Amino acid sequence: MQxxxxxxxxxxxxxxxxxxxxxxGRAAFDAYGKALDAAGVLVSADILQPVSASTTVxxxxxxxxxxxxxxxxxxxxxxxxxxxxxxxxDAALDWAGKCPAAQYGAIEVRPSAIVFTDGEWHQVA
Amino acid sequence: xxxxxxxxxARAELAARASYGRLLAVLAAPTGDxxxxxxxxxxxxxxxxxxxxxxxxxxxxxxxxxxxxRNRLRDLWKSAAVxxxxxxxxxxxxxxxxxxxxxxxxxxxRTGPDAWVGSAGTVGIDALESLDTEAIPDKRIELLCxxxxxxxxRAVRTPLMLHTVLGLTAADIAAAYxxxxxxxxxxxxxxxRRIRATRIPFVLPSLTDLPQRLPAVLEAVYGAYAIDxxxxxxxxxxxxxxxxxxxxxxxxxxxxxxPEEPEVLGLAALLALSIARLPxxxxxxxxxxxxxxxDPALWDTALIERGERYLRRAQPLGRIGRFQLEAAIQxxxxxxxxxxxxxxxxxxxxxxxxxxxxxxxxxxxALAAVIGxxxxxxxxxxxxxxxxxxxxDTASFQPFWATRAHLCxxxxxxxxxxxxxxxAVELAGDERLRAALRRRAGALPPG
Numbered sequence: 001m002q003x004x005x006x007x008x009x010x011x012x013x014x015x016x017x018x019x020x021x022x023x024x025g026r027a028a029f030d031a032y033g034k035a036l037d038a039a040g041v042l043v044s045a046d047i048l049q050p051v052s053a054s055t056t057v058x059x060x061x062x063x064x065x066x067x068x069x070x071x072x073x074x075x076x077x078x079x080x081x082x083x084x085x086x087x088x089x090d091a092a093l094d095w096a097g098k099c100p101a102a103q104y105g106a107i108e109v110r111p112s113a114i115v116f117t118d119g120e121w122h123q124v125a
Numbered sequence: 126x127x128x129x130x131x132x133x134x135a136r137a138e139l140a141a142r143a144s145y146g147r148l149l150a151v152l153a154a155p156t157g158d159x160x161x162x163x164x165x166x167x168x169x170x171x172x173x174x175x176x177x178x179x180x181x182x183x184x185x186x187x188x189x190x191x192x193x194x195r196n197r198l199r200d201l202w203k204s205a206a207v208x209x210x211x212x213x214x215x216x217x218x219x220x221x222x223x224x225x226x227x228x229x230x231x232x233x234x235r236t237g238p239d240a241w242v243g244s245a246g247t248v249g250i251d252a253l254e255s256l257d258t259e260a261i262p263d264k265r266i267e268l269l270c271x272x273x274x275x276x277x278x279r280a281v282r283t284p285l286m287l288h289t290v291l292g293l294t295a296a297d298i299a300a301a302y303x304x305x306x307x308x309x310x311x312x313x314x315x316x317x318r319r320i321r322a323t324r325i326p327f328v329l330p331s332l333t334d335l336p337q338r339l340p341a342v343l344e345a346v347y348g349a350y351a352i353d354x355x356x357x358x359x360x361x362x363x364x365x366x367x368x369x370x371x372x373x374x375x376x377x378x379x380x381x382x383x384p385e386e387p388e389v390l391g392l393a394a395l396l397a398l399s400i401a402r403l404p405x406x407x408x409x410x411x412x413x414x415x416x417x418x419x420d421p422a423l424w425d426t427a428l429i430e431r432g433e434r435y436l437r438r439a440q441p442l443g444r445i446g447r448f449q450l451e452a453a454i455q456x457x458x459x460x461x462x463x464x465x466x467x468x469x470x471x472x473x474x475x476x477x478x479x480x481x482x483x484x485x486x487x488x489x490x491a492l493a494a495v496i497g498x499x500x501x502x503x504x505x506x507x508x509x510x511x512x513x514x515x516x517x518d519t520a521s522f523q524p525f526w527a528t529r530a531h532l533c534x535x536x537x538x539x540x541x542x543x544x545x546x547x548x549a550v551e552l553a554g555d556e557r558l559r560a561a562l563r564r565r566a567g568a569l570p571p572g
Contacts, residue, residue, distance in 0.1 A: 087324075088328075089323045090326050093275075111322060
């Protein structure tokens with residue numbers, strides 16, 4: 001089963017974090033990424049640029065709309081994703097709990113429904 | 126109807142009650158698809174009701190039911206796998222993939238979360254084929270852990286247990302909770318869909334996770350007993366008589382499966398000892414009888430002995446907990462049947478320990494009542510006032526006002542007692558409880 005661990009937190013610019021915090025973060029995320037990799041569960045990992053670099057695309061109202069900014073403007077934002085392949089929700093929750101961002105933000109765990117691999121969409125098992 | 130067919134029907138019903146949860150747990154475990162397992166199982170029971178009266182009861186009724194249900198699931202998974210081998214249909218990326226509406230299930234190119242059953246179904250078939258129908262494993266504890274999983278809404282955990290492990294219908298559960306049947310049915314469907322979609326595993330939590338997970342399981346089982354007292358409508362309360370018996374059954378099942386967990390034994394003891402007194406709780410005139418006024422001759426001595434045995438088994442395991450303490454409190458009350466008197470000093474020790482471990486408003490108010498018995502009403506009222514200072518929510522907590530009324534009456538503060546009874550009556554949900562409180566207020570001396 002494939003799950004996305006969505007990192008929801010304040011952006012570093014808003015949170016007023018110090019260089020010391022950054023150093024902790026770099027080391028913690030480095031260790032976390034390597035642990036996921038070593039366990040053979042990592043599909044992909046991304047820490048995103050700030051929402052100031054975000055552009056939102058929609059055709060929901062019929063015509064193409066491209067807007068600057070995030071989809072929803074909230075205080076806490078989607079700041080990263082870890083896509084992992086693990087047997088069940090307990091395993092996914094376990095990895096989410098180990099994510100460094102869980103200590104200052106929240107990790108939303110969502111199972112994948114359909115993924116695009118090998119040139120086509122697949123139902124995920 | 127021939128006499129033999131009556132027996133067969135009775136056998137089928139007995140098998141239904143005894144086996145439902147066991148079979149459902151085994152059928153749902155490989156894929157987490159409880160709804161599909163329910164459908165398959167109810168097909169199997171339907172066929173049993175037709176064929177057993179005609180052909181006789183098979184030598185292994187549970188094995189027979191499992192085989193029929195397994196075949197039904199295999200058919201379902203095979204057809205799902207065929208649908209999945211087709212290219213992804215248009216619309217797969219719209220809402221149906223997100224919320225997995227079952228309405229798409231019969232359409233061409235069925236997609237969405239249902240679909241994973243396709244490949245998981247292969248695993249499921251293998252897992253079910255390898256089952257020994259002569260020795261069906263018991264996975265009910267795994268099912269109970271799924272129902273009380275932290276990813277499941279707390280409010281639906283107890284209903285889900287009653288529904289899946291005991292086979293109670295949404296209508297029965299809705300009546301006990303005094304909510305519309307449709308509402309309860311919807312909550313159950315959503316919870317089952319979530320278990321499948323997020324793939325909550327049917328596993329026994331590891332020894333390291335068990336202490337963290339078990340309290341929610343015990344809480345949900347206790348909830349089945351507690352709704353009997355909490356639900357407001359006298360009519361609704363009469364419907365399933367009470368779910369107390371079901372709660373005891375679940376607790377004893379847990380105790381059989383986890384015999385080394387003291388709090389599991391404590392819960393079984395608590396429920397056995399509490400339920401043992403239910404026959405004395407109502408007078409011949411249908412009036413509620415307070416614990417201290419109950420006739421111990423009406424208590425169920427066999428059930429008390431059963432509760433005492435659980436409590437004795439929990440003690441040497443050396444890990445005290447909330448349910449063991451509550452059971453010990455009930456045990457002390459039940460001891461009046463033997464000794465003729467209530468040991469208030471022992472109760473004070475136990476209530477003090479309970480408040481230290483779990484300082485809920487209920488536990489603190491109960492301690493105040495016991496202190497009122499031991500040290501006199503003024504001492505009890507002092508403790509009660511301290512609770513009110515710490516916990517403003519006691520202003521709408523019925524037991525607080527009933528206790529206050531009782532202690533004020535004992536202290537001769539008649540006007541205060543009357544005012545407190547009035548407030549307690551306002552807050553009481555159960556009409557029989559209101560009537561009992563009014564009788565007590567009516568018995569106050571003038572003043």
